[in-house]
Structure formats: C-alpha cells, structure tokens
Amino acid sequence: MKIAFVGKGGSGKTTLSSLFIRHLAATGAPVVAVDADINQHLGPALGLDDEQAAELPAMGARLPLIKDYLRGANPRIASAETMIKTTPPGDGSRLLRLREQNPVYDACARPVELDGGAVRLMVTGPFTEADLGVACYHSKTGAVELCLNHLVDGRDEYAVVDMTAGSDSFASGMFTRFDMTFLVAEPTRKGVSVYRQYRDYAHDFGVALKVVGNKVQGQDDIDFLREQVGDDLLVTVGHSNWVRAMEKGRPPRFALLEDANRSALRTLQDAVDATYEHRDWDRYTRQMVHFHLKNAQSWGNARTGADLASQIDPDFVLREEAVATA
Numbered sequence: 001m002k003i004a005f006v007g008k009g010g011s012g013k014t015t016l017s018s019l020f021i022r023h024l025a026a027t028g029a030p031v032v033a034v035d036a037d038i039n040q041h042l043g044p045a046l047g048l049d050d051e052q053a054a055e056l057p058a059m060g061a062r063l064p065l066i067k068d069y070l071r072g073a074n075p076r077i078a079s080a081e082t083m084i085k086t087t088p089p090g091d092g093s094r095l096l097r098l099r100e101q102n103p104v105y106d107a108c109a110r111p112v113e114l115d116g117g118a119v120r121l122m123v124t125g126p127f128t129e130a131d132l133g134v135a136c137y138h139s140k141t142g143a144v145e146l147c148l149n150h151l152v153d154g155r156d157e158y159a160v161v162d163m164t165a166g167s168d169s170f171a172s173g174m175f176t177r178f179d180m181t182f183l184v185a186e187p188t189r190k191g192v193s194v195y196r197q198y199r200d201y202a203h204d205f206g207v208a209l210k211v212v213g214n215k216v217q218g219q220d221d222i223d224f225l226r227e228q229v230g231d232d233l234l235v236t237v238g239h240s241n242w243v244r245a246m247e248k249g250r251p252p253r254f255a256l257l258e259d260a261n262r263s264a265l266r267t268l269q270d271a272v273d274a275t276y277e278h279r280d281w282d283r284y285t286r287q288m289v290h291f292h293l294k295n296a297q298s299w300g301n302a303r304t305g306a307d308l309a310s311q312i313d314p315d316f317v318l319r320e321e322a323v324a325t326a
C-alpha cells in the first residue's frame with residue numbers, strides 16, 4: 001500500500017509520517033519509509049542522530065543506477081539517459097517488491113531499528129533551488145516516482161512517503177501514485193488552503209485524499225476543520241508529549257504513545273487498508289502513461305532528443321500478480 005503525507009510546511013507531515021511508520025512497524029508489517037520532503041527530517045524523526053542521518057545515501061544521486069536496474073531488458077528504453085522520471089515500466093522492465101532485497105534497496109535504503117521492528121528508509125537527499133522547478137530532468141523526487149511506478153505492492157505491506165505538496169508532484173503525476181494521500185492540516189486558513197489546492201488537482205484523477213488535523217487543541221479546532229473540509233476530515237491529532245520527548249532526544253518506548261494518538265494511527269491504517277479493494281491497476285497504469293506523455297511533450301522529448309512516447313508498452317499493465325510470475 002502506497003501512502004503519502006502532504007501538507008503545508010511545518011504542519012506535521014514528518015511527525016505524522018514517522019508515527020505512522022512506527023505504528024506499522026509495531027504491527028510487524030514490512031515498511032519502506034521514503035523521505036521526499038524539501039526538509040529532510042524523516043531520519044531524525046525515526047530516531048537517527050545527525051551523523052546517521054547525514055550518512056543516508058541520497059536517491060537523487062543514484063538515479064543512473066535506479067534507472068538501469070528498472071529498465072532491465074525493456075527494449076523500448078534504449079538507455080538510462082532517455083529514461084525520465086515518468087517513463088513507465090513495460091515488458092522486460094524490472095519491478096520492485098516491498099519484501100525483497102534488490103540493488104535499488106542495496107544502494108538507496110538503510111535499515112532503521114524501531115522498537116517494534118526494523119523498516120527500510122530511503123531519502124531523496126537535500127533539495128536545491130533548481131529542484132523546485134516544475135519539470136526538472138534531475139528532479140529529486142523523480143527517483144521516488146520511478147520507484148513507485150515500478151512497485152508491485154500488496155496488502156499488509158507499506159511504502160510511506162513524506163512529501164511536499166509542490167508543483168513538481170502535480171506536473172509529474174506523482175500525486176496520483178498513492179493508494180491514500182493524507183493531507184496534514186493545522187486548523188488554520190493556510191492549512192486548509194493547501195487542502196483545497198490538492199483536492200482540485202486530485203479530483204480529476206480519483207485520488208483518495210483524507211485530511212488529518214494536527215496540533216488540534218479543542219472542539220473549536222475540530223469544528224473549524226469539519227466546516228472547512230467536510231467529510232474529508234478523517235481524524236485529528238493533538239499535541240503529543242511523546243513527540244516532544246522524542247524531539248528532546250529522549251524517545252520513550254512507542255508503546256507509551258498517548259492512547260488518543262495511537263487510536264488516530266489505527267484510524268489511518270484502517271483508511272489505508274480499506275482502499276485495497278478499490279485498487280485499479282489498469283487505471284494506475286493509464287495515469288502513468290498519461291503523465292509520461294504530458295512530460296514527454298512539455299520537456300522530455302526536447303531534453304533527451306528522443307521520442308519518449310515510444311517507450312510506452314501498449315500491452316503492459318502493472319499488477320500484483322507480477323510477483324507470482326517473476
């Protein structure tokens with residue numbers, strides 16, 4: 001199951017992603033955690049110290065390796081140079097699974113021990129000014145998008161992405177790559193305005209979007225969010241002393257997280273799990289192709305000097321059964 005946490009800067013994306021990751025790990029489920037946020041803070045939120053966080057390999061710096069592995073023996077993708085972030089898999093491509101070991105994880109993922117079990121952590125690496133453009137060839141999140149587009153994930157296994165709701169993810173189509181998108185919103189007008197923008201983009205693509213209210217202090221905050229986002233409000237989270245202690249470098253055992261917050265995390269997982277039945281790999285593949293053609297036309301063809309539409313394998317549909325036949 002692919003899950004994104006998005007929202008305004010400072011809303012609590014990283015905090016809630018990390019809590020959700022800890023919650024999933026405590027259930028024993030396989031988890032790949034991905035930091036694709038402008039501010040790379042997921043490692044520390046999962047308990048890494050500064051030195052450990054600085055040593056995490058940046059996916060953005062390993063794009064050639066990622067591309068070469070994923071394109072495999074796909075005859076439609078002539079070289080890693082012509083593979084852009086939206087290039088879809090086809091016959092001959094290599095796909096990724098959450099439970100396997102593979103060269104992409106070897107190069108880009110590091111195990112992080114949590115008190116419920118270990119997760120794999122992958123990070124895009126720090127962003128620069130140039131990364132924030134609309135359709136950048138060297139986009140950092142491109143590495144994440146390629147991985148998501150080649151991921152055949154099943155029930156009870158999770159990829160959780162801490163992400164920025166920026167123009168990059170709308171232009172590339174990355175925002176359509178998730179089973180569930182949690183928009184973290186503080187009960188403020190700004191928090192809610194990011195929700196509106198996201199909802200407007202998401203609407204045409206059938207993106208499952210739920211609002212998680214954060215730093216909620218009382219009924220008035222809940223009423224405000226309910227009034228502004230209606231039924232899209234899934235659950236709210238208040239101030240957590242557990243989080244505060246963790247940020248002081250004194251992480252309590254996860255079992256000591258406040259009951260209300262634990263229950264909120266269960267609500268998030270239930271909402272994610274409920275989407276499984278509605279999964280539509282045909283649509284997922286179609287959207288991948290749609291955004292690839294869009295990116296090919298707007299910059300990819302010009303940038304690579306190739307006709308990137310020819311990379312599309314018309315008979316290919318990404319699906320879970322690929323796990324059994326591989």
Ligand SMILES: Nc1ncnc2c1ncn2[C@@H]1O[C@H](COP(=O)(O)OP(=O)(O)OP(=O)(O)O)[C@@H](O)[C@H]1O
Nearest residue numbers: 008009010011012013014015039215238239240243
């Ligand atoms: N529920 C909470 N309880 C206590 N502190 C919280 C909570 N949510 C967020 N915070 C604190 O608010 C600050 C911002 O949160 P966080 O870093 O998770 O936000 P973000 O959306 O990831 O921000 P950025 O845009 O900078 O990446 C952090 O110091 C975090 O500890």
Ligand SMILES: [Mg+2]
Nearest residue numbers: 014037039041
């Ligand atoms: Mg963050």
